[in-house]
Amino acid sequence: MNTVNTHREGEMLQVQIHGSFNLHVRNVIENRITKGIKKLEIDLSACDLIDSEGVIFMYQWQRDGQELELKNPPHILFEILDILELREQWDQYYLEPKKQ
Amino acid sequence: MDAQLHISTDEEVISPVCDFTYSWCTNCGLGTKEAKRFTIAVSELISDIILFAYPHDSQAYFDLTFRHTLSDIEIIVSEVGEPFDPDRHRYNPQEARESGKFEGAGFRLIRRFCDEFLFINKGKEGKEFRLSKKIEVHDIDELIELSRSRKPEEPETTAKDETQKISYNINQITPEDAEDIAKLIYRTYEYSYTKEDLYYPKKIEKTLLGKEKLGVITRSEGGEAIGYFAVLKKKDSNIAEVGEAVVSPEFRRRGIMSGMMELLIKTAREQQLDALFGKAVTLHPVSQRVNHKYDFVSTALMLAETSNVVFKGFDEQYPQPVSVVIDFLPLSKRTERDVYLPVNYADILMETYNELEIPVSKGQETDPTMAEKSDVQLVINYSDATSLIIVNKYGPDFRSMLSDMLDSLQKQEDPNAIYLDLPLENSATPEQYNLIESLGFIYCGLAPMFHHESDYLRLQKICAPLDLGLVGIYSDFGNKIKSIIADEYREHT
Numbered sequence: 001m002n003t004v005n006t007h008r009e010g011e012m013l014q015v016q017i018h019g020s021f022n023l024h025v026r027n028v029i030e031n032r033i034t035k036g037i038k039k040l041e042i043d044l045s046a047c048d049l050i051d052s053e054g055v056i057f058m059y060q061w062q063r064d065g066q067e068l069e070l071k072n073p074p075h076i077l078f079e080i081l082d083i084l085e086l087r088e089q090w091d092q093y094y095l096e097p098k099k100q
Numbered sequence: 101m102d103a104q105l106h107i108s109t110d111e112e113v114i115s116p117v118c119d120f121t122y123s124w125c126t127n128c129g130l131g132t133k134e135a136k137r138f139t140i141a142v143s144e145l146i147s148d149i150i151l152f153a154y155p156h157d158s159q160a161y162f163d164l165t166f167r168h169t170l171s172d173i174e175i176i177v178s179e180v181g182e183p184f185d186p187d188r189h190r191y192n193p194q195e196a197r198e199s200g201k202f203e204g205a206g207f208r209l210i211r212r213f214c215d216e217f218l219f220i221n222k223g224k225e226g227k228e229f230r231l232s233k234k235i236e237v238h239d240i241d242e243l244i245e246l247s248r249s250r251k252p253e254e255p256e257t258t259a260k261d262e263t264q265k266i267s268y269n270i271n272q273i274t275p276e277d278a279e280d281i282a283k284l285i286y287r288t289y290e291y292s293y294t295k296e297d298l299y300y301p302k303k304i305e306k307t308l309l310g311k312e313k314l315g316v317i318t319r320s321e322g323g324e325a326i327g328y329f330a331v332l333k334k335k336d337s338n339i340a341e342v343g344e345a346v347v348s349p350e351f352r353r354r355g356i357m358s359g360m361m362e363l364l365i366k367t368a369r370e371q372q373l374d375a376l377f378g379k380a381v382t383l384h385p386v387s388q389r390v391n392h393k394y395d396f397v398s399t400a401l402m403l404a405e406t407s408n409v410v411f412k413g414f415d416e417q418y419p420q421p422v423s424v425v426i427d428f429l430p431l432s433k434r435t436e437r438d439v440y441l442p443v444n445y446a447d448i449l450m451e452t453y454n455e456l457e458i459p460v461s462k463g464q465e466t467d468p469t470m471a472e473k474s475d476v477q478l479v480i481n482y483s484d485a486t487s488l489i490i491v492n493k494y495g496p497d498f499r500s501m502l503s504d505m506l507d508s509l510q511k512q513e514d515p516n517a518i519y520l521d522l523p524l525e526n527s528a529t530p531e532q533y534n535l536i537e538s539l540g541f542i543y544c545g546l547a548p549m550f551h552h553e554s555d556y557l558r559l560q561k562i563c564a565p566l567d568l569g570l571v572g573i574y575s576d577f578g579n580k581i582k583s584i585i586a587d588e589y590r591e592h593t
Contacts, residue, residue: 002115020118023147024111049118049136051143052205060200076136083212084205085193 006032012039018046021054029057038066045072055080062093070094105164109150109157117164118143121175128168129235137213138173138233144206145177145229153181170307172215172234172482180226186219216482220508223501225474232482266351268326270359272367273315278305280325281317288346307332314340314367316360318347326351329360331368331376336551340368342378342391361394369431374549376431379405379424380574388425388574396427397455398578400545401585403571404516404564406484421485421516421564423571425578428548430456438463439524439555442533445543448584449524449557452546455577460555465527474498478505485516490551494528499535506539506561516564521547521556529557542588545581562589 002019006029015029021044033040040061044050055077062068070077081087103124107113121142125135146164154160162179191204210217210231220228273281281304307313315330327347331340342364347356368376378396380387388398404421436459441449446462453460474495479488487509489502502520509515520541522529541559548555568586573579 002119020115020143022111022114022118022143023150024114027111049122049139049143051140051147052202052209053147056202056205063200076140080140080209083209084191084196084202086197089197 004028008034008037011036012041013037014041014043016043016046020049020051021047022049022051023053026053026057039069040066041069041071043071044074044077047074050074050077050080052080052084055084055086059086059090059093062090068094102168103166105166106161107146107164109154109160109162111147111150114143114146114150117146121166124166125173125233128173130173130233131236134233134236138231141210141213141217141231142175142177144210145231148206149177149179149181153179153184155182168235170235172232174230174232174480177229177231178226183221184227185221216480218480218508218512220478221504222476223504224497225476225495225501228478230480232480266354267321268318268351268356270316270318270327270356270363272363273313273317273328273330275305277317277325281328284325284328284348285346288348314364314371315344316363316367318351318356318360320351327356327360329357329364331364331373333373334550337549337553338373339375339377339549340373342376345387345390357390358393361390365394365429365431372432374432374434374553375429377426377428380427381406382423382425382571382573383418385572385574388427388578391427391429392575394429396429397452398425398545398573398575398581399428399452399456400426400547400558401571401573401578401581402426402517402519402544402558403560403562403566403568403585403589405486407516418570420566420570423566425573426545426547426558428456430458430548434458436461437525437555440465440468440527440529441524442530442557444533445557448543448581449546451577451580456548458548463527468526468528468531470528471495474501476501476505480509480513485514486519487513487515487517488519488521490521490556491523491526491532492551494526494532498532499539502536503539510563514563516562518561518563519544520559520561521550522559523551524555524557533557540592542592543581543584562592565593 002025004025005016007014013033017025042058058068078087081090105117105120107117118139122135122139125138126132130138149162153162160181162177162181165176165178167174167176186207189204189207191208192201195201196205214231215234216230216232218230220230222228313330313332315328317325318327320326328344330344332343333340345357345360365376378387378391379402380391401423403423405424407421439449439460440463450462471493472495474491474497475493477490477492479490481487489505491498506518509518522533539561541561544558544560546555547558550556566589568582568589571582573582
């Protein structure tokens with residue numbers, strides 16, 4: 001079954017995805033991002049499938065200067081980033097905030 | 101298991117459809133990693149349809165058809181939304197990185213995660229997207245090892261004296277025979293047999309359990325499998341294709357093949373099949389000769405039908421796709437029917453009916469009834485680079501729809517041949533044939549009872565260069581069909 005659980009902690013929204021990260025899940029998360037949220041922590045431990053909607057959503061979130069923390073991202077996420085030729089930028093966006 | 105889903109353009113359907121797709125893929129034999137990638141491709145496609153195909157409808161519907169064979173899976177997504185051409189929506193990674201424009205990203209993933217991705221424009225009838233993937237079965241590795249370790253000696257050194265009597269018995273096959281059949285195929289052809297499925301015991305077993313296959317096996321007195329012959333039932337008509345035949349080389353010329361064919365025809369009659377047919381290759385006369393020995397009649401010549409024939413011992417390098425003759429054997433008498441024949445082919449079609457002793461009368465219809473919309477089915481054979489278009493009903497848009505489909509196929513698939521089946525029991529066929537004459541189809545022949553127990557005129561559009569001198573036909577009537585086709589082929593090339 002596909003479910004999205006979210007929990008807000010100050011400026012951070014914790015998201016737990018069970019099943020697929022697709023257009024529907026992307027829209028659910030976007031609806032739960034309220035004013036003041038600057039960081040997303042997405043737990044993908046139980047996420048079996050992710051498509052370009054999920055990947056592009058996370059890419060753009062970081063591209064807009066906001067922070068993303070992933071738990072147990074599936075290998076297919078990085079394969080999709082490679083296919084879309086976004087891996088280099090993704091690594092920059094993803095790793096830079098953690099270096100500071 | 102084939103299936104069809106009729107789903108709404110509601111994004112909540114994406115996950116359940118993906119769950120089903122993944123499960124279906126693994127059930128069909130796809131590995132989990134590839135099943136996941138293929139499911140992502142489906143997710144991409146249906147997301148695009150939900151987002152873009154129906155911008156003015158709050159809710160619309162579209163269809164997913166799941167089809168599989170023993171060696172590949174195919175999902176056909178059909179919708180009637182806004183006109184669209186995926187080629188105009190190419191992904192540009194630089195633009196994505198610099199300005200956040202991700203148009204075409206989904207299509208790039210689809211192309212990477214499928215073996216084939218086709219877009220078929222059906223004009224007013226909408227669009228079809230076809231995603232397919234070959235199923236790799238790892239059992240073949242085990243089979244190779246097993247076969248290597250027990251590789252039989254060359255037939256020449258072990259061939260038994262042909263005059264020496266041997267005892268054998270022929271029985272109907274059961275699922276338990278699957279492994280012995282695969283081994284027999286390997287021992288006979290190593291890995292050059294055209295029907296790859298026969299190297300996989302599990303696939304053979306599946307077809308036997310599903311009752312798709314009807315066959316016989318010959319065993320020596322000691323129980324060794326020495327011959328196998330089977331027919332495959334057609335899904336859309338009560339006829340079956342004589343598809344698979346093999347006799348171990350050391351036991352040939354002892355009447356085993358004849359014995360199996362006789363039992364097979366008898367069994368097919370008992371099972372109340374209407375007819376048997378075979379697609380006999382034309383690079384050697386063996387299969388055609390066997391068919392004619394059992395009263396099969398040549399009814400059509402399909403040019404460039406397969407690229408996958410490598411019969412060990414029969415050919416060296418055949419320089420072009422292989423053409424096949426359809427040989428047909430009616431198993432029951434049927435009552436006379438009206439058929440509507442295009443003028444150009446009325447004579448040869450009537451002659452073919454006479455050869456088959458199938459009674460028909462030429463129907464006359466001055467004002468044929470048309471359907472509200474065309475009903476046309478497309479079957480793509482990716483490995484042979486051919487397609488078959490089956491017309492069930494003619495609508496007013498038939499010609500433009502066919503023309504659009506041909507454009508889509510030729511642009512994306514680089515086909516060797518496209519075949520077109522027109523229903524001869526439909527009174528609109530002569531008139532519709534006249535409308536499509538300019539699309540480059542030539543005669544192929546009669547396809548009796550090929551779909552829904554009805555007769556079809558098969559036409560063909562040949563896209564690969566062919567030397568018809570290399571197409572060898574065994575029977576006189578087959579040669580008559582060939583000469584008509586050769587004349588038309590010359591005119592069109």
